[in-house]
Amino acid sequence: MNAAPIVVVGRSTAGCAAVRELRALGHDEEVVMIGADPDGSYSRPPLSKHVLDSDDGMSSRWDLSDLGITELNSAATRLNTDSKIVALADGTDVEYGTLVVATGADARRLARVDQAGELVVRTHDDARVLRSRLDAASSAIIVGAGFLGMEIASACVRRTIETTVVDVDPPLERVLGRFLAAAIAERLAENGGSMLRPAGPVTLSGSPVDGIVLPDRTVLHADVVVSCVGEVPASDWLDGTGVADRDGVGIGEDCSTSVPDVFAAGDVTYFREPSRYPRRGPFWSNAVAQGRVAAASALGAAARCAPVDDYFWTEVLGLSIKAVGPLPLVGEPEILTGSVDDASALLRWAHPDGRKTLVAYGLRMSVGKLRALAGAEQGQG
Numbered sequence: 078m079n080a081a082p083i084v085v086v087g088r089s090t091a092g093c094a095a096v097r098e099l100r101a102l103g104h105d106e107e108v109v110m111i112g113a114d115p116d117g118s119y120s121r122p123p124l125s126k127h128v129l130d131s132d133d134g135m136s137s138r139w140d141l142s143d144l145g146i147t148e149l150n151s152a153a154t155r156l157n158t159d160s161k162i163v164a165l166a167d168g169t170d171v172e173y174g175t176l177v178v179a180t181g182a183d184a185r186r187l188a189r190v191d192q193a194g195e196l197v198v199r200t201h202d203d204a205r206v207l208r209s210r211l212d213a214a215s216s217a218i219i220v221g222a223g224f225l226g227m228e229i230a231s232a233c234v235r236r237t238i239e240t241t242v243v244d245v246d247p248p249l250e251r252v253l254g255r256f257l258a259a260a261i262a263e264r265l266a267e268n269g270g271s272m273l274r275p276a277g278p279v280t281l282s283g284s285p286v287d288g289i290v291l292p293d294r295t296v297l298h299a300d301v302v303v304s305c306v307g308e309v310p311a312s313d314w315l316d317g318t319g320v321a322d323r324d325g326v327g328i329g330e331d332c333s334t335s336v337p338d339v340f341a342a343g344d345v346t347y348f349r350e351p352s353r354y355p356r357r358g359p360f361w362s363n364a365v366a367q368g369r370v371a372a373a374s375a376l377g378a379a380a381r382c383a384p385v386d387d388y389f390w391t392e393v394l395g396l397s398i399k400a401v402g403p404l405p406l407v408g409e410p411e412i413l414t415g416s417v418d419d420a421s422a423l424l425r426w427a428h429p430d431g432r433k434t435l436v437a438y439g440l441r442m443s444v445g446k447l448r449a450l451a452g453a454e455q456g457q458g
């Protein structure tokens with residue numbers, strides 16, 4: 078009798094990295110991949126960068142047909158870790174020998190249960206819906222000035238929509254620090270957008286949603302209101318198993334969970350203490366790195382890479398910003414080349430522990446080159 082297969086639940090960045098790594102490591106037995114998104118396997122970063130302009134931006138669908146895996150298109154609804162069964166919404170029970178949880182996250186929402194029409198961008202379908210709303214909009218409010226909010230605000234100002242970004246903190250400050258946040262806020266203003274910094278959290282008005290309510294109860298209306306306020310690990314299907322808690326799936330540096338034969342990767346995870354890494358890093362390159370580590374661990378092999386990759390990028394207001402090295406950034410950088418005012422600079426931050434972060438701000442530079450430069454910097458550290 079054949080051993081039960083490795084089952085990967087979630088077929089986006091982390092899940093696809095895991096199945097590719099399983100095959101790269103020579104695992105030629107059955108692999109089952111379970112996915113819930115009717116649009117299949119695709120990378121999310123283009124959704125807020127190019128797909129809001131046109132569907133041609135959606136070139137990053139992944140074709141896994143060369144891997145010889147079994148793909149099941151139905152949501153996992155329950156896990157039984159005693160019988161080692163994943164139950165699917167379509168009634169199928171899938172037995173696993175080893176399980177990789179890669180169900181990512183859902184957009185965090187602000188709407189009350191009685192409020193309809195909240196816009197978020199997490200899936201291809203969300204991006205399509207927002208694009209068609211933007212086609213008819215002349216004003217937009219973006220709640221949240223993280224990378225997602227700023228990318229969506231960029232799409233709005235490109236369309237000359239009157240755009241207001243609302244956040245208690247300056248744009249991207251929680252990741253890129255005060256220095257770049259100030260430069261990005263200035264650029265938002267230059268591009269015709271505005272930043273509103275209320276004293277506290279805002280709520281949504283109307284149903285369907287038609288605006289926001291500020292802490293002082295002032296209501297601001299816009300044709301389009303988009304919530305970009307973070308993500309919530311997609312772990313409901315693991316309830317009662319001990320695999321997940323309210324923060325998601327706790328993992329060790331080998332991507333093992335607290336339950337035998339269950340590994341996890343990507344946005345659904347956080348590092349259990351103690352770890353030398355930040356607790357959570359819901360970024361694309363971390364999902365790839367963890368997918369690969371989870372696959373190696375599922376095979377009982379030592380991983381060839383770390384479960385965290387220190388590369389992050391975004392595209393804001395016509396600028397590409399690439400960072401290699403620890404985040405968040407604090408304090409002033411050293412300007413190695415160019416100038417921030419001219420929107421083309423190579424910047425270096427030195428961290429108290431001696432590590433460095435290099436940022437290509439609007440500067441044309443490949444990831445490979447930036448990584449090589451950052452590697453040389455750490456050597457000097």
Ligand SMILES: Cc1cc2nc3c(=O)[nH]c(=O)nc-3n(C[C@H](O)[C@H](O)[C@H](O)COP(=O)(O)OP(=O)(O)OC[C@H]3O[C@@H](n4cnc5c(N)ncnc54)[C@H](O)[C@@H]3O)c2cc1C
Pocket residue numbers: 086087088089090091092111112113114120121122123124125151152153154179180181182183198199200225311314342343344345359360361362364388389390391392
């Ligand atoms: C619009 C957008 C832009 C982004 N841009 C950047 C960027 O520029 N740079 C960067 O570093 N990061 C970016 N990110 C973050 C990055 O995309 C995520 O870190 C990455 O997608 C995480 O991959 P994942 O596979 O862990 O989770 P996800 O991408 O969330 O994928 C999880 C998959 O699991 C499926 N799933 C969920 N529940 C179930 C279930 N019960 N049963 C079966 N399947 C299930 C989902 O349908 C989905 O396909 C962006 C994210 C978004 C939303």
